[in-house]
Amino acid sequence: MVTIKQIAKAVGVSSATVSRVLNYDPALSISAAKREAIIETAEALNYETPRNRNRGAKRGTVGNSADDRLPRLALVHFLQPSEELSDPYYIGVRLGIENRCRDLKTEIVKVYHSDEFPAPDLLQEAACVIVVGKHSAREVAWLKANSRHLVFADFNPRRDDIDCVFCDLGSATRALLDELDSLGYQRIGFIGSFENIDGHSEPHGEQRCRSYIDWCREKGRFDENLLVLGNICDSGQNLRLETGYMLAQQLLAAAARPDVILTANDNMAIGAYRAIQEAGLSIPEDIAIVSFNDIPVAQFLNPPLSTVRIAGEHVGEAAVDLLLEQIAGRDFNKKVIIPTRMIWRQSSRVPELKTLVAAQ
Template sequence: MVTIKEIAKAVGVSSATVSRVLNYDPALSISPAKRQAVIETAEALNYATPRSRKGQVGAPVAGPAQARLAIVHFLQSTEELADPYYIGVRLGIEARCREIKAEIVQIFHADMEADPQVLQSVAGTIVIGKQSDDRIDWLAEQGRPLVFADFLPPRERFDAVHCDLDTATRRMLDALKQAGYRRIAFIGSHEHLNGETQRFGERRCRAYIDWMTTEGLFDPALLVLGDFCNSGQNLRLEAGYALAQAVLAVTPRPEILMTANDNMAIGAYRAIREAGLSIAGDISVVSFNDIPVAQFLSPPLSSLRIQGEHIGETAVDLLAERLAGRGYVKTVTIPAAMQWRESCRPPA
């Protein structure tokens, strides 16, 4: 486990500043560059620990020498900074590209169509995050091999690497049931894709509904969703705060709250404390992504670690295989790993 002191030393700021940045303290006055350095360093140090590197098998796949690759991100640059999970995906891509001596061109969502010649000048493209059907078709028209990271395209035309969130969510719920929880609440977002809003279409939400229904435990009052897209951290924190308040008003109160991501969990922590309740004592909390801040919350947050850095590494390997001549489509699933901490009871 990386420490706040190690992050502070690497960035050249105080431990208190690191703590306030990682906990998204809105009152902290710090330059955007320093804030970015703290968040990226926290993710990078976690990525470099033996825990995250253990079990990596084999050498990087050889690709064309000095290849020039593009990373296309579904977020804006400021939105990526607000979600350290995607920083982890990018760090994995960058680390593997250094190993195979490939150059990277990074393109964020707003700039994607500004200069298509950039995409036409690279050997291949790694696309991070969910994309609409129209955007996938536009990317394919640029005539370069595509690999999708953290997204499974609806049509089996392209290589992809992702985490099976349906299975991961069900396994988490199995573990919570084994730990004795029955009244399990969920807060999250509706799915937004192809210009449409699917009220219960987000994968974690859908898996939660199916599992709770099968177990005979589903209570509609314990499912509270917001209507927001991937935006800055403040919206996610405030969404977690507001949605948690709605859940806490339900009688009887749930035993545990599952949040769709760790930023929402931070907002939920504030709502729980303002209600005069203790986390784990009165209501437990569990979440997804296991961003660096999760281990520094009080109490430390139990969270499903989605291996973003390994998703990024594998995306580069898939693209290198394509450039080396592989002619068939390949999909790789990277398992998630639950990190049990003091915010809830672990399974026996």
């Protein structure tokens, strides 16, 4: 059984650093090359967290029979490696796929985003393809035409002939806004990003942003000054932290600042924390923060962050399971929605029922 200490020795870093990298801690100051070396070393040594070891034990003999195995799998990612390494959520999706494939003794070929389509032979030889993240209609059609068994993870291509697994972030956003409204928040700000697909930017296309706008308009409370968006897709940089910081500064400069800020992901929330604290304001007394993802560092912020938990690893695992069903002969397509869960912490007011449950 490989240990964190062995990985640390192989890479030449501390055990604490390895642990924080493998737990997707975006606040860790480490070069992209060193982070990648740790992840690749862990994969090469077949390291599994205690959670995944227990999960594998519960599965028993899965992967021991020929019927439970997958042919060679191609993993097509919409991000470049440096971008994925800066996003704990997408690391979780990929590790969910890889851990499930390890159980099934399946070889994975990774294909990361570039300006060109991958070689058709690569997909056709792989037999099974999982595509992670957002792709244009043109890309979806090309991938469908060149894949025998295809599943999209963390993206709904809105086609009835393609399997996909995703979280309904639009519905989760509306549910969170309803909770914030019930808690008495009136001026709800939003920090998010542009929807970028196939080189085209759609300002309000991202589902959390779209749901926020629709909800506010239905309530007669939409204020364009409370909505700020940035581009988080520039490669080679962890811009989500910096983007959250800069966008939060814009909200704080508004004539009437929000009493709560909803950020599209936890990395942006971390940046917003810094902007709020530099402005001499207190969280949540002066301004509250809520977010999405529930990355491991969220519970260690000061104050701990209220955030919607999105189970990236479960998205990845379910994508592999859909491929197994396809190979077994399923002759209809599936769309699987992985539920989200709101984790209330001290960065905002907490619904009374949630407070009572937590106290028991």
